[in-house]
Amino acid sequence: MRIVGGSHRGRPIIAPSDRTTRPTIDRVRESLFNMLLHSPSLMTDEGKSRLEGGVVLDPFAGSGALSFEALSRGAHHAYLFEIDPAARRVILQNARELDMAERITLRGADCTKPGPAPFTSPGPADLVLMDPPYRSGLGTQALTALDREGWLKPDALVMVETDAKGSFAIPPGFILLEERQQGPARLTFLLHQR
Template sequence: MRIVAGRHRGRSLKTPADLAVRPTADRTREALFNILTSGKLSEEGAKRLPGARVLDAFAGTGALGLEALSRGAEQVTFMENYAPAIEICRANIAALGEEENSELLACDVLHPRPAPAPCDLIFLDPPYNQGFAEKAVETLRAAGWMAPEALVSVEMMKTEAFETPPGFSEIDARTYGKARLIFLRLES
């Protein structure tokens, strides 16, 4: 697994030896960031990636947050509660020299601690087929992790049901192989 673009383009990331962590496929990650940088979602009221404060929830290896930093995000908070994934994420942050722009929180996304500052962009990549996506959106909003009009990217299995939580608008959805990306905007 590698960083697709930006200042860390081509740099390798460590990946887990077991199947307990499912990193976002390179193709899906590239498509996600192409959507974010194309400007289409900006027309829908979403803040552009450069300069954004980002939350990578269910961070796993940290690939989404590190890709965001590579492409100009100002700061990324990584949230993960699986100990082996936390160690891999920490190692990937250090390998790219992004400790100054990163914070790694060892906590449960479904029971997050209060946010020190709201984020403009939230990546949610929960375990597939566990029904965590809607609850995570709601708990993160309640804990103050979302800035007004924050953009939330949810990755899930394309066959999973998803109901947009109250207070959010679905502004786009795409399918890539087994994965579906849903883009939500927090309504002001």
């Protein structure tokens, strides 16, 4: 795997060696970030990408690929949740190799039970990049819990990746902006409305 765009374009990243982690493939990541940077429907009311200086939340981090891609493309900070110790070691190794260790906060907590959000800098997330295990239902649980605990800004943008035939149960407090199929994945974009 590699970073596909931004200041760290082409830099390699590693993934956990187990078969339970399914990193977002490079082609899907590239399409996703092009949408985040150029699609008017996914911009802020001021016409700005949420990546520009934004805070990213990566609830099912795995290798951290989505967060590192966001940081490479202009995000200020990323919160990563990962319960697997081996995956956390991979994330920290990737962060060191990419000189991004100061720009991430890695939590070993279950994102469906995240605890209260920190209210100090960098604050709640502008953008959630969620790639839960396919067909698990965990994405809806996690988003509900993260909302309840204050992890999201009132107008945060949420991207949920599911398999192409899958769907995402949208919890209260979010509206559907759009859905796009990208190869083997479906990307669902939601707007937080609190």
